Amino acid sequence: MKSQRTELHLRNAYERQPVRIVADAAVSTRGLSGGRLIPLVILDTSDRPDIEEYIRIHQTAEKPGDVNTQWGQIEGHEGTAALFLSFIRPAEMTMILEFNVVKQGILVEQALIGKGLYIQAGREGDRLIKDPDRQKVLIEIGDTGFRPIWDKVFHKQMEAHFRSEGLDRHEARRAARAFIEELRNFGNFRMRDIAQ
């Protein structure tokens, strides 16, 4: 699949800015999503009370929600990958999460492996360990055809990173491949089911 340019229609101007990720973690729950390891991002929602409201409504609503997900890149934001989330139910809202490929590529990789992403509202300094029971929403991320594009981007960016660290081209390529492979081995962890 080739990447293509598209426009995102937003309801409010503030939705145009990617929401800042202040912390991340990974959660694996027995019996949920096959026990896969799913990344969690804590978002700085000090300027986005609508995200806090969405998470609150989601906990109150009787039915699970609906969301359209799309991976991509914001024009002019090189070295990043963005996840465009258009929530439909129980509340309508659009959110853009931007990941630095080198520093936060593990989150994208894990979201693709785990087929999901937890979002949690917070502030600078918040960590999952401080309040593990805080309200969070699991977003299911289906196959949007992003995997082959991501594989190329991730490898290219990691290779460039290792070259900037002083490795030659061949070594950088090998290091990038080994790093991604190791990451995937770690990410394939699953919490096994226990027979009742």
Next chain:
Amino acid sequence: MPQETPLIADPKFWISVSSAAIACWSAFNSWGSRRLAARALAIGESQEQRRHPHLGIYLSNGYRRYLPKRQLFGFLVSVSNPTDINNSVALAELQVTYVLDGNIKAVCRIPHRPEIAEGAEAKGATVFSLPARIDAHQTVAGWFLFAVDHELIGGRTIDSHKIILEDSHGVSAQTEPIVVRDWTNEEPKN
């Protein structure tokens, strides 16, 4: 010295004239055909347009009842299918907009709950049961009922309401923002 023949006696002249006449007739014919083809295309396109799923919503009345723990909304709606294909209403939702701190608007969707009519004072009222079939060029009318818990909107005041209907093709139709009237039982209590 050769004698000059008059022009009208020259067969070449008549050949030219008849060629010109035939060319004009052909041009006229092709212009007529072009017009006919354009009209046929327009008719074809309008027929195709009528095969695109689309629902029309007409709102007759909207009421609200404010209860201690929730607000009940009832909307009497006519749903029409002006297209040439059969359709059905798959989903009906009330889109509620309310304002958060910082003048940020939150929008949530509440599903239609026909069970609200059970036990309520809704004698003889036709409440939509979804999915509701609407054949081509038909209109159905009934009530859509919604319950908005105060807890869901955090006790805030609702700014506007809209009804959103989704058909079996995934196409949405929605009303303009609705003004609702508070409904109270004004019958004297014994």
